[in-house]
Amino acid sequence: MRLTSFTDYGLRMLMRMASAPDRAFSTAELAEEFGLSRNHLAKIMQRLAQADLVQTRRGGGGGAILAHPADGITLGRIVRALEEGQALVECFAPDGGDCTIERCCRLKARLRSAEAAFLADLDRSTLADIALPARPDF
Incomplete structure (x- = not known):
């Protein structure tokens, strides 16, 4: 399984936020820490807010x-x-893609099973399990 960089950075942002849960983190601050553009980080933050994982002010x-x-x-x-x-x-795309062997393909079911197992394993761990250590400058 390979996660997108969008997810990778989203996880990093949440790991940092979990290290100081009572503190508000600015987009600029997180962008600087992770070497991302503020624009890209803002898109990730927006998705996290839409998913009710973060609250923004x-x-x-x-x-x-x-x-x-x-x-x-x-x-x-x-x-x-x-x-x-x-x-x-x-x-797996909503439109089914352009697969020419879909009618006889036996791979799809195995990949769905592997994806489900991957996510089920991730469901056994929480953000608290992977939170970064608190930074002394906070």
Whole structure:
């Protein structure tokens, strides 16, 4: 299984936020820490907010905080939210892709099973399990 960089950075952002759950993190601050453009990070943050994983506030003293305690957010939930719309293989896409062997393909069921097992394993761990250590400068 390969996750997109979108998901990779989303997980990193949440890991940092879980290290100081009572603190609001600005987009600029997280973008600098992870070497991302603010624009790209803002898109990730928007998806996290839409999935009710973070809450955002604008203006002075604003930023993003976890929407729920880290021990109540499973890694599977995060990956599902961030990978939404990303098909594991072309034939998993909503339109079915352009597969010419779909009628006789035996791979699809095995890949679906592997994907389900991967996500089920991630459902057994929470964001609290992978939170980064608190930084002394916070």
